[in-house]
Amino acid sequence: MIDPAYLTRPRAPYAVDPASTRGRLVPEPASPTRTEFQRDRDRILHSSAFRRLKHKTQVFVYHEGDHYRTRLTHTLEVSQIARSIARALGLDEDLAETLALAHDLGHTPFGHAGERALHACMHGEGGFDHNAQTLRIVTRLERRYAAFDGLNLTWETLEGLVKHNGPLTDGNGRPLGPDPLPVAITVYAEEQDLELWSHASAEAQAAALADDIAYDAHDIDDGLRAGLFGLDDLREVPFLADLLNDIHRLWPGLDASRAIHELTRRVITRFVEDAISEGSRRIVALEPRGAGDIRAAREAVISFSPGLQQADLDIKRFLFARMYRHPRVEHVMADAQQIVRDLHAHYLARPSDMPEEWRMEGANSSRAIADFIAGMTDRYAIQEHRRLFDATPDLR
Template sequence: MTAPLGYGAQPRAPYATDPDKSVGRLVPEPESPTRTPFQRDRDRIIHSTAFRRLKHKTQVFVYHEGDHFRTRLTHTIEVSQIARSLARALRLDEDLAECLALAHDLGHTPFGHEGEDVMDVCMAPHGGFDHNAQSLRIVTLLERRYAEFDGLNLSWETLEGLVKHNGPLTDADGTPLGKFAKTGLPFAIRQHALKQDLRLDTWPSAEAQAAAIADDIAYDAHDLDDGLRAGLLSLDQLCEVPFFADILAEVDARYPGLEEPRRIHEIVRRSITRMVEDVIGEAVRRLERLAPQSVEDIRRAGEPVVTFSPAMTAREKEVKSFLFANLYRHESVLAVRREVAAVVRELFAAYMEDPGKMPEEWRRGLDEADVDRRARRVCDFIAGMTDRFAIEEHARLFDHTPDLG
């Protein structure tokens, strides 16, 4: 196998997902005369309400802290660009990779990971909360735009990649793996499995793997960028991390005296380039060894094929540790996180006590005695909120809303 790099259109690799061989949709529909199934899925995601809401959902910094920091939407667009680049280099289906990148954060709550953590605690007695499972719930149930079905009725391959882009969720006997070994599979995934088999015991397509690693690359580099521009990180601190120290030395040697904004951008873009090129190189090595002739060979490989090399895996772990200690755990970030955690927690308690405080369409059909169903409805309502709407709702219901403006 030759290295699949290049700039022009290339034939799809035999291990790529073929849109002409899609398993199909849960609700059968006529095929589009102008778009492949994955192009159609991508368009449905982009036009969804949940996608638009990403504009006002936190990545690291809450919406009021500045217009130039990343939101879930800008992060998602950046992930999709990296995913397409990886897919093009490896001769995968670019549309499926882009589609999965665009959908990967649809299930996030307001206020980033803090909102998710609080929601998981609130929902612990009622089946828990997982943002990836919530993404599945959105695209299969909560989006209500079409006359003939709930959700977006996406293709099987898109749903498969959305659910298990980080790897198998169960073993061959159906026993949950990894973080779900103790808690069991998330509610939304269990419910959907009753209607459709997404083969939770296999690896996903190479396109899904490309989207997953693109997410890691994007948030490592861009959270660093935001942290530096916010003044919570300094360029001097980067010397503590070998990966960044090497790049910083390279930039300073080539561009001595470069002004700081350009210096930051050079570090960020070179970080992305190094990680992307590492993934491509490692994927080529793994593909040469595996010699897959179909997407099924990818699913049954027993390990990912689109991933970092062992050396970059170690470097990337150091990057994450640095960002966790110096950015995500920075006192100014933690102070805001504590305030927004209270917002989510108190909204959940208020709606659980009196569902009438939710809009009529959200409380319709609730049985007062079915606490689990009520909790899931409240969870869906809050998880769909933007940061701004959550603050406005809290101010409507309480007189002690934190001042984040």
Template structure:
């Protein structure tokens, strides 16, 4: 164990003292590690602040009790730090990766991403992970000495590869990227500053990725129940959730709905976190890694769900896909949001001078693909509110995004 009050760090953790550095060299901070510095830069970025007004599944009109990208990000950060602490990883790197993982998401949740991906099909497509990389390496323009945030190599590696390697040992894209190919933004940056796309990211990135899954499962169940998209009784079709509900009923018979929903959400997080810690320690014990490099070179992820919990995660996501993401009311709002994004894209492609002056720079003789990428960057950075206002400024009529599943909004149970 480390002495002098420093947190314990396992030998297989990412050590900030051995970080590979930044693309643009900078003097070390006398008070913060590289990863603490990265975390702070992410929090102070414009892209991070905009997460406050970007939605997950619901649009912003539906009530202040539902998650936004920012509240989701904070929940992922809390879970990611808990996993890192239990596994002896670098908590600051895990936190930085959790805080940055959604920076590339567009307005209107996945609807905006799907719309931009379709509209950009002839120009390289749109992917939120690649967009996050663009933001932290190019689009944030705050510092005198560089564009982007000039993050440490380990932070960029985790941002790009938190879901696993992008290419196999033969250099071909992995299954996820086999059809569409790896986004150009990632390949271009990798050519400049290689991120070892054929290897796993460090364990902190793996922990942040699972924290994202855990937070999604818990808070989408919570938001879906509070919105009236489905009822508590409907969750009995998922064995894992049925067991938790039976436990709650046995301990707290007759519990009111709002408290029951919260008890369920907190138990989902607890069980998943405990499972990840136990399974990851089992895998670490089997691999016996002596360095973070051995984690990167392992044949599979080291921080992971057990097979039983992986099945539970899959069952929850299947339920949510059918009952929440494909709910007729949600789909109706998504169609309207899609129209807003498509209208804005068309308008800015035809008249780039309708964008703010700094976004028009250099587009005078630019190719259509370069113009399209600039327009996509601009729209992707919009909050839900700003996108609606921009549409109202450019078009005579704007779709109404108001919708309530059952005109229902329950008070939050905090803690």
């Protein structure tokens, strides 16, 4: 049985209470040993999509080296940061962790380059969006349970996955952005109302902010170790210059490897502490009496202060120019995109070359082909291309 002390541990009134979940699309008996969000977390950890994150890259392809981050290592780092923020603010740590662990399940092979290629392949058929693909995976594509497709996660987990970056529509159901809602989200919304017009829970907001923190810190780390830029180049960002000055003052002459680690840990610490401080300030100002007040708020409650928002923006601008658009990275990503385009075109013309389980999704179905390719690891996509084509880019 669940330890009663766990169920009665201090939890802020605005936190999501697992005992008051809105439930699952397919009703299931309660677990005698785990809360509903712990069950969600465990289902994600045991999913096929989660295991495949081990061989999906962030920026570099898998054989660039063992020290660069994969989707799996990034996900674990996001999970740790999300739990830290949630714990400090009295939120449900298990829900925050669950959302962090699931947030990248829908990513294609080869990072955002693969996503851009697949989105172009799906032009005119709803495009491709990795967040929507995550929803598709956990509600349909994972087929492990006898009673349902997907993982049958709680309403709170599903809404957090879909809305972690904020509301998607206005009160009348019109998309807030210039583009229509991704197909997977509109289709699922007909089956279960995720209240796309509202914010997600504070736990989902914490997981989203944790993703930003992990990206900033660890792309700096990976870029430095790959030699795409140097420590002194980072002084272009005032926030990072201050941290580097602090490190130099404390340890003059510190070797580069230790200096990189000291920098990245300070980036994480500063952003986490700021998120907790700013989150606390916004919560006090809002005076929420329940999780519903968080969802109905006019702005996110878990956020950076204006100063750290600027630092986050400055870091992302630096990384975009010096890392994501580095000629070496762009060359590899262009070849990776070609692999994705080739695979999609080939399967569309010859669906019999896909495994039987995917052929059953519908012959000549571009969406089924996109599902198949999106689920590939970098390594498998390269192997498939070598099997089907005479020449495959080396991705080096």
